[in-house]
Amino acid sequence: MRILLNDPTKKFLLALGLCLLFIPFSRFISPRAIIDGNSIYLAWLPLSVMLAIMMLFGRHAVLPLIVGLSLSNDWMLNLPYPQSVVLIACQLSGVFVTSACIRLLIGRRWRFGLPGKNVGVRIFWFGFISPAIIKCSMYLSGEYMDFPLTVSSYFESSSVIYTIVDVQSLVSSVLIFTMLFYYPMRMILNPRYARAFWIRNVRPSITRPLLFFTLYWALALTLVLIILCSPYESDYIAGYLVPVIFILYFLAVSRLSWPFLNLTWAVSVFLLVAYNKNFLHGVDTEYSLAFILSVLISFTICILFMSQIYFRSDVLKHKWQSQAMQDPLTGLPNLRALENFLALHQKVSICCLRIGNLDFLSRHYGMMMRVHCKRTIISELQPLLGAEEKLYQLPGSELFLVLEGPETMSRLTHIVDFLNSRPIYWNNTRLELQFGAAWGIVDGLEGEDLHHTLGQLSWLSEEACHTQHVLALDSSQSTVSDQTTGPVLLLNRIKRALEGNGVALYAQPIVDAQGRGYHEILTRLVCDGEIITPDLFIPMIAQFNLSKRFDMQVLETLFTSLHAHPGLHFSVNLLPFTLMQKESAAEIIALFEQHGVDAQAITIEITEEQAFSNSETSVKNIQKLHDFGCRIAIDDFGTGYANYERLKTLQADIIKIDGCFVRDIVTDSMDSMIVKSICDMAKVKNLTTVAEFVETEEQRALLLKLGVDYLQGYLLGKPRPLSELLA
Numbered sequence: 001m002r003i004l005l006n007d008p009t010k011k012f013l014l015a016l017g018l019c020l021l022f023i024p025f026s027r028f029i030s031p032r033a034i035i036d037g038n039s040i041y042l043a044w045l046p047l048s049v050m051l052a053i054m055m056l057f058g059r060h061a062v063l064p065l066i067v068g069l070s071l072s073n074d075w076m077l078n079l080p081y082p083q084s085v086v087l088i089a090c091q092l093s094g095v096f097v098t099s100a101c102i103r104l105l106i107g108r109r110w111r112f113g114l115p116g117k118n119v120g121v122r123i124f125w126f127g128f129i130s131p132a133i134i135k136c137s138m139y140l141s142g143e144y145m146d147f148p149l150t151v152s153s154y155f156e157s158s159s160v161i162y163t164i165v166d167v168q169s170l171v172s173s174v175l176i177f178t179m180l181f182y183y184p185m186r187m188i189l190n191p192r193y194a195r196a197f198w199i200r201n202v203r204p205s206i207t208r209p210l211l212f213f214t215l216y217w218a219l220a221l222t223l224v225l226i227i228l229c230s231p232y233e234s235d236y237i238a239g240y241l242v243p244v245i246f247i248l249y250f251l252a253v254s255r256l257s258w259p260f261l262n263l264t265w266a267v268s269v270f271l272l273v274a275y276n277k278n279f280l281h282g283v284d285t286e287y288s289l290a291f292i293l294s295v296l297i298s299f300t301i302c303i304l305f306m307s308q309i310y311f312r313s314d315v316l317k318h319k320w321q322s323q324a325m326q327d328p329l330t331g332l333p334n335l336r337a338l339e340n341f342l343a344l345h346q347k348v349s350i351c352c353l354r355i356g357n358l359d360f361l362s363r364h365y366g367m368m369m370r371v372h373c374k375r376t377i378i379s380e381l382q383p384l385l386g387a388e389e390k391l392y393q394l395p396g397s398e399l400f401l402v403l404e405g406p407e408t409m410s411r412l413t414h415i416v417d418f419l420n421s422r423p424i425y426w427n428n429t430r431l432e433l434q435f436g437a438a439w440g441i442v443d444g445l446e447g448e449d450l451h452h453t454l455g456q457l458s459w460l461s462e463e464a465c466h467t468q469h470v471l472a473l474d475s476s477q478s479t480v481s482d483q484t485t486g487p488v489l490l491l492n493r494i495k496r497a498l499e500g501n502g503v504a505l506y507a508q509p510i511v512d513a514q515g516r517g518y519h520e521i522l523t524r525l526v527c528d529g530e531i532i533t534p535d536l537f538i539p540m541i542a543q544f545n546l547s548k549r550f551d552m553q554v555l556e557t558l559f560t561s562l563h564a565h566p567g568l569h570f571s572v573n574l575l576p577f578t579l580m581q582k583e584s585a586a587e588i589i590a591l592f593e594q595h596g597v598d599a600q601a602i603t604i605e606i607t608e609e610q611a612f613s614n615s616e617t618s619v620k621n622i623q624k625l626h627d628f629g630c631r632i633a634i635d636d637f638g639t640g641y642a643n644y645e646r647l648k649t650l651q652a653d654i655i656k657i658d659g660c661f662v663r664d665i666v667t668d669s670m671d672s673m674i675v676k677s678i679c680d681m682a683k684v685k686n687l688t689t690v691a692e693f694v695e696t697e698e699q700r701a702l703l704l705k706l707g708v709d710y711l712q713g714y715l716l717g718k719p720r721p722l723s724e725l726l727a
Contacts, residue, residue: 011060015053018185019068022049026181027076030173031273033289040165040286042273042293043173045181046072047134050095051126051174052182055111056189065092083147090137094130101125119308123175123301131170135163161286168293172269175300180266183259201257210255217256221248225268229275245272246299258307265303269296329371332378332393338400341390342450347443349408351401352457353377353415356434356465358397369426373433374399376424384415398458403439412437413470436464440473491544494537497525498549503557504531506719507570510690510712513704518569518603520712522719523554538575547577548584555588559595561722568725571603571633579606580617585624592628599629603654607635626651633690638678655682657708659693666698672706679707 026045033042050069053061069088073079079087102125103110106118141147142155154166187194205214224244245268252261273296325337333341342348355373362370377399378391385391385401392400403411419435438460442453453473460471496502504524511517525532541550551574558572578584592599604625626632633654638661657678665671675691682689691703694713703711 008060011057012064014189015057015061015064016068018053018056018188019049019064020071022053022181022185023068023072024076027072029274031270033273040162040289041169042289043177043270044169045173045177046091047095047131047170047173048177049181050092051130051178052185054095054099055178055182056185058111062096065095077148077151079148079151083145086141086145087147087151090134090141093137094133097133098125098130101129117308117312119304123304126178127171127175127301130174131167134170135167159286161290164290165286165293168290168297171297172293172300175297175304176269177266179259179262180270183263197259201260205256205260213255217248217252221245221264221268224248225271229271231275249299249303253303253306254310258311261303261307265300269300327393330374330378330393332374332391332399334393338392338402339450341402342442347441349403349439350442350454350457351403351408351412351437351439352454352461353399353401353419354436354438354458354461354465355397355399356436356462358433361431361433365426365429365431369431370397372426373424373431377419380419380422381415384418398461400454400457408439409470409472412439416470434465436461436466436470438464438471438473487540490532490536491540493527493532494525494540494546497527497532497537498546498553500527501553501557502526503553505554505557505561505722507722507725508712508719509717510571510710511716512710517710518571519725520571520605521554521558521573521722523550542575542577545577547575548581551575551578552587552591555591556595558722559591559597562595562597562601565722565725569601569603571605571631573605573635576607576618579621582617582621585621585628588625589628600631603631603633605633605635605656608637608639623651626653636692638674652687654688654690656690656692656712659713662691662693662699662703662713665702666696672702675703675708676706683707 023046026049030045031042032039034040046069050065053065057064066088069091070084073084073087077084077087099110102121105121105125110118138155145155147155158166183197187197204210224241228241228245249261249265325333325340327334342350355377358370358373374393381391381401386404389404390402392402394400401412401415416435416437419433424431424433438457440453440457442450457473460473464471502525504526506522506524507519508522509517509519523534525537541547555572558570562568562570592602604622606622622632631653632651633656634652635656636658637655639658655678657675661671661674663671665675679689688709689707690710690712691708692712694700694703694711694715696715699713700711700715
């Protein structure tokens with residue numbers, strides 16, 4: 001609430017002017033009824049005016065209320081001075097005392113935030129304590145002082161039911177009619193509030209989707225009020241139409257704003273009690289009138305609390321909606337917000353900004369480093385963006401950006417160059433980040449089509465990180481679709497092959513100089529009758545965490561086939577990620593025991609990376625399998641982690657010399673020396689050596705001469721289905 005005239009003197013004059021204008025007016029229009037030949041107030045509206053002014057001006061309203069009420073009483077009642085002073089004290093005591101109590105209970109903002117969470121406090125003190133103080137002070141004054149006949153009835157003790165009706169008239173004036181004066185006064189003090197009131201509380205009710213409901217509701221309410229306020233008296237009208245008003249307001253309390261609803265309810269009740277021929281038809285005693293006033297007061301309290309509940313639920317709903325549209329860590333709108341934005345805006349430029357090595361760095365520095373980087377990027381980019389251009393947070397290493405206007409490519413290129421030139425620090429350490437971007441025009445896409453396009457932009461931005469160029473999703477969209485969809489289709493084929501037991505085992509011989517030896521198991525996947533080769537499915541299996549599932553299925557397929565190949569020995573490769581999982585060795589051993597397979601009949605082949613890994617889990621799994629009785633072979637030896645220091649501590653049985661040393665061994669003396677060195681070291685360690693990719697007789701003869709124990713390659717036998725292998 002804002003009063004433009006802040007000077008205390010001007011506030012005094014404003015409050016005094018409102019008092020002199022509204023107190024006589026409210027006294028004049030206060031509704032009355034004739035019951036048992038007595039004129040009874042149904043609502044004493046000056047009390048509503050006093051509370052409204054008190055809520056508008058606070059402590060600055062105390063003196064204006066005293067002066068204004070004194071002048072009003074002197075003009076309309078013309079009481080002797082002592083009685084006039086006592087009357088003013090009685091009329092204002094309840095207002096001042098309860099205002100002070102509410103100020104102590106709620107704090108400095110006791111006049112603000114209607115209906116707010118303190119609606120119960122205001123109802124109790126203003127609605128019930130204030131009228132009780134007024135009536136008690138009047139009755140006490142009547143015991144010690146005589147008043148003129150015109151006002152004596154308010155100071156004298158009377159019947160209990162008459163006293164109840166008298167108090168109810170004060171309660172109804174506070175709870176029902178205070179806002180009837182509060183809002184107009186506030187609009188008089190600050191005309192801009194009238195516009196704000198319209199925008200916040202009225203206009204939402206007359207726009208879609210509430211337009212038709214508000215129109216029908218207003219028409220129904222107007223029709224009922226016209227009938228009830230007509231000068232006719234009818235049992236049917238009074239008996240059946242009055243409850244309709246309550247039903248109408250129950251329907252509106254969840255749809256219309258609290259100020260608008262409260263104002264219309266005050267006007268409706270005023271019309272009912274002011275033109276009460278039909279409304280009070282049949283009410284001819286104080287008991288009946290007390291019941292009617294109790295109903296109005298009770299329903300008003302219900303509306304107040306229901307409005308508070310719906311108001312708070314509406315606030316929570318908007319808060320939750322806002323949270324659902326926002327990433328809690330970066331503070332940026334999320335994918336759902338982007339979808340909503342694109343649903344309202346056609347043909348916009350969407351840019352995918354990728355931080356190329358953020359995943360790698362976050363594994364070392366932690367996830368909060370990722371959040372810090374994105375926050376820093378956001379703050380760096382804000383000066384480069386227009387008022388309507390936004391960044392959107394997506395999981396992973398990407399941010400989506402909506403750009404307006406032409407020259408999207410040049411602007412995005414400038415943004416990428418700008419970010420690549422700006423250092424970002426984490427705990428005083430400079431982070432080496434690489435940025436790439438891709439963009440495209442999105443026109444009316446939604447649902448799966450939108451997600452598919454965003455996925456294509458994501459793929460293009462990843463490519464942009466490698467090429468150091470900004471890429472556009474335009475005429476090449478079909479190519480991008482093929483390149484992004486192909487791996488997804490391959491992954492689905494691999495999963496279907498694993499689910500459908502599409503593991504096909506092939507065997508390739510590994511033999512010594514006499515032709516004796518064993519076979520290495522090589523795997524192919526079969527899906528829909530087509531064979532998927534290892535160069536296609538191994539990278540996908542490793543990338544999508546299917547390694548353990550694949551290896552266990554290969555072992556189980558082999559073990560179920562061993563009964564057809566008694567006495568034969570086989571070696572099986574295990575993928576790196578399989579042995580990095582804690583229970584892998586235990587599950588493999590359980591599979592041996594389940595099928596009754598002798599551990600000495602199986603050699604487990606692992607890579608150098610696994611053999612010399614610092615992963616405690618991998619080392620323990622390898623040791624468990626070795627202790628169980630399986631022979632351990634190191635595949636592709638010499639190409640990665642091997643060195644003489646590590647060879648000294650190597651726990652294995654077989655070394656498989658990589659084919660890169662075998663391919664040119666006949667013509668390259670360096671390869672011969674390397675192979676000779678490996679064979680000599682293996683003999684010292686009592687290890688068996690196997691040479692891979694043997695394809696010529698010259699290679700075979702030289703390898704055997706250098707001391708290699710076993711040979712493997714197309715010269716000695718190509719892989720063939722395990723089912724064709726003779727026992």
